[in-house]
Amino acid sequence: MGKTQTNTPEYLLARIEKLRGAMAKAKVTSLLVTNFPDVSYLTGFEGDDSWAVVTPKNIWLITDSRYEEQVQRECPWVRTVVRRQGLALEVARIVMREKIEKLGIQQDILTLRQLEILQKELKKAGRVKLAPVLEMVLTLRAVKDAREVSLIERASVIAEDAFLAVKASLRVGMTENEIAAALTYEMRKRGAQDSSFDAIVGINANASLPHYRPGEVRLEKDSFILVDWGARFAGYCSDHTRMIFMAEPPRKIREIYGIVKQAQLAAIEAIKPGCTGRQIDKIARDIIKKAGYGKCFRHGLGHGIGRNIHEQVPISWHAKNVLEPGMIITIEPGIYLPGIGGVRLEDDILVTPTGHRVLGELPKDIESAKI
Numbered sequence: 001m002g003k004t005q006t007n008t009p010e011y012l013l014a015r016i017e018k019l020r021g022a023m024a025k026a027k028v029t030s031l032l033v034t035n036f037p038d039v040s041y042l043t044g045f046e047g048d049d050s051w052a053v054v055t056p057k058n059i060w061l062i063t064d065s066r067y068e069e070q071v072q073r074e075c076p077w078v079r080t081v082v083r084r085q086g087l088a089l090e091v092a093r094i095v096m097r098e099k100i101e102k103l104g105i106q107q108d109i110l111t112l113r114q115l116e117i118l119q120k121e122l123k124k125a126g127r128v129k130l131a132p133v134l135e136m137v138l139t140l141r142a143v144k145d146a147r148e149v150s151l152i153e154r155a156s157v158i159a160e161d162a163f164l165a166v167k168a169s170l171r172v173g174m175t176e177n178e179i180a181a182a183l184t185y186e187m188r189k190r191g192a193q194d195s196s197f198d199a200i201v202g203i204n205a206n207a208s209l210p211h212y213r214p215g216e217v218r219l220e221k222d223s224f225i226l227v228d229w230g231a232r233f234a235g236y237c238s239d240h241t242r243m244i245f246m247a248e249p250p251r252k253i254r255e256i257y258g259i260v261k262q263a264q265l266a267a268i269e270a271i272k273p274g275c276t277g278r279q280i281d282k283i284a285r286d287i288i289k290k291a292g293y294g295k296c297f298r299h300g301l302g303h304g305i306g307r308n309i310h311e312q313v314p315i316s317w318h319a320k321n322v323l324e325p326g327m328i329i330t331i332e333p334g335i336y337l338p339g340i341g342g343v344r345l346e347d348d349i350l351v352t353p354t355g356h357r358v359l360g361e362l363p364k365d366i367e368s369a370k371i
Contacts, residue, residue, distance in 0.1 A: 162186035196230030241346035277319025
């Protein structure tokens with residue numbers, strides 16, 4: 001059982017050492033990682049259904065025979081266990097081999113059933129104390145390293161290029177579902193693993209639903225469309241929203257477009273280390289409130305992105321978190337008018353040591369949104 005670590009990439013070593021530092025502060029010498037995005041973040045493995053155990057000297061990956069060859073390609077540096085039985089049993093074996101006396105568990109991830117099975121197997125390993133930890137790896141993931149920033153930038157380029165291709169191909173009669181499918185196709189054609197999430201494509205009145213699911217509504221010659229989409233590249237997500245106008249937009253939609261754009265630009269301009277999510281949200285929200293549409297902006301201003309489309313670093317009216325260099329957040333104000341439609345604009349923003357940088361180049365002026 002096991003494979004000696006060798007030639008571990010520097011970026012992974014840095015992540016593992018940061019985690020060990022956090023573990024030491026929590027007085028946890030070893031940690032069972034059951035959240036797969038965390039497993040991938042620490043090992044470089046892009047498979048699925050696998051756990052990791054981090055000890056003071058080693059990192060173990062517990063997987064199954066479907067991924068035996070993939071592990072050797074993607075992360076030959078980890079100690080690998082190709083299980084023939086349950087995950088919990090293999091954890092118990094590692095605990096005995098490493099002589100672990102206190103094992104941290106991800107209390108927000110491990111199910112009650114998994115915990116019950118784990119406790120049963122660990123009884124065979126002797127006196128092992130389980131120590132619940134909360135969002136330890138997720139907190140580390142909030143600040144991206146240079147490699148992560150480059151991957152998210154690449155995802156952003158793919159997503160934006162795909163959007164422009166789809167926009168150029170729009171024709172009267174296309175359905176919301178067809179447009180969403182075209183976005184996925186164009187992103188994968190350009191190298192994306194997949195979409196970051198199921199694309200939101202809302203035509204006319206459907207644009208008033210922030211998380212609308214595309215249906216069979218068809219484009220007409222005077223339609224407007226809200227499109228929220230993103231690409232997943234090498235395990236990392238991007239997230240974007242733009243409007244498309246098949247003709248001159250209705251007066252009310254043009255009005256709220258200008259307000260949303262003003263709110264988004266003002267919020268982005270204020271982003272810098274030391275600001276809180278609440279402060280950034282307030283800037284955009286106050287602009288929308290002053291324009292008389294406060295009740296029509298019904299969600300937070302943004303969120304962190306990374307391996308998940310929604311990660312730590314909330315940007316909302318109750319977010320007290322402080323922005324740090326390396327964090328990547330979305331800024332996405334919107335105004336939604338039931339029965340009429342809605343407008344949202346969204347970009348991904350990197351917090352830099354001196355301010356911020358927008359990870360994308362799509363224009364936001366209303367003329368650029370027209371076909």
